[in-house]
Amino acid sequence: MQAGSLWPITELFESLADVQFWVKDHENRYVHVNRGFLLNYALSEPSQIIGQTDYRLSPTYLADQFWLDDEHVLAGNRVVNRIELVGNADQTPCWNVTNKVPLRNDAGRIAGTAGTTRRLGPMGEGGPNSHGLEPVLARIRDGYQRPLHNGELAARAGLSVRAFERKFKTLFHLTPQQYLRKLRVRMACRSLVFSELPLAEVAVACGFADQSHFNHAFRSIMRRTPRDYREHYRRG
Template sequence: MKKFNGGLTVDEFTQNMKPGQVALELLNEIPDIGFWIKDRDGRFVFLNHAYYEAFSRGAEIGMTDEDIHTPELAKVYRADEKKIVETGESIRHKMELVTMRTGAIEWRSTTKIPIYDRDDKIMGTAGISRKIDQVHPLPSDYRAIGQLVEYIHQNVGESLSVSSLAAHSGMSISTLERRFHKHLGTTPRGFIQQARIAAACDLLANSQLNIGEISLQTGFQEHASFTRSFERIMHMTPSVYRRYYRSSD
């Protein structure tokens, strides 16, 4: 290890420092890069100001991605963290879609690493996320998927189908399927269903609409079909979700 002024190595110098006095305080001052730490179960332990202000939509310590992001995107983030915890391998410079506080969806470059305890066991993960530099435009397939994701969320009440998405985007169905699987880990049909359920969750929690009205507003033509889809994804019925969410306020 190279020594510097005074004959100390960098390791020797940092070992003598009081823990925590530099890193987290400075990370809070970085305006454009989101930083977070999570435990093994995906609960936030630390969020810097940039993450909280830009991405979180009200994140707090102890919450998970499922609490603050749409279910289909949260599922992708959680899969990454589980892989890191299981293998100890970092994920570096991954392009991923992120839900912004404004409700918009944006491509970010994300790096995630394992965090070890004093016994060298993985106790969680940490990550940073930054907006892609506009000097280096996104490849066309990334732009196209980002635009499609926003289009789906804005039109969940319409008659969306894989063929209509392919026509809207100018892709073949096989290309559409391949890009959704690559970037989002699901099929276009599965993503549409998840987006509709995400919209339904918001309406169940924050509106006075009855379940039949919510079913229609989120693109389900039959109440029974809505209930089956909701229960399959959320593992509870719409009425139970509504009662649970409101009782926790």
């Protein structure tokens, strides 16, 4: 895949310094990044990352998560308005909203992926703007460690539960609880790598009812158990 074939889309994102935009080929190598991406990773030239993968920029545990995302998108799926912690050049994490889509060639075959991520503000700014769910994103970000029910989230959006669930599924391609579960698993990944907490405490700290629920959710998303995940990155 050639980045030039995507012009003027790539040119458009050059004017958005607060948005990171990238294009990858079918082997998850960067073929284009915008100025916002370079600024976030303190890179001076695109040549420093073009042809490289996320393992060049990010800790292994994060690069592995990005790789799983890319494989999911290369299979024809999308990542839509997901809130997640994204690293800065100084290794400090910040809350972002991320989107990823498959790219197809002239023959209609998936040939790569494209994505954007931007900072999520204190009240959810940077999320799905003008759709009224910014307060919901902020509540999920700040309260994922405890039970969050659809009724509470619907009230934040000023909607009935049914209308909220329908709107959320349309915007995010996930139910509110599926979205919340994915966020909790990603936060658990950080805790497993960087803390010494027992697995049961990681489960509770990340909002799971107990270790059994945690194990099931984690394995369904990360393709390995929490214990295997921790041991893998400690060996690395």
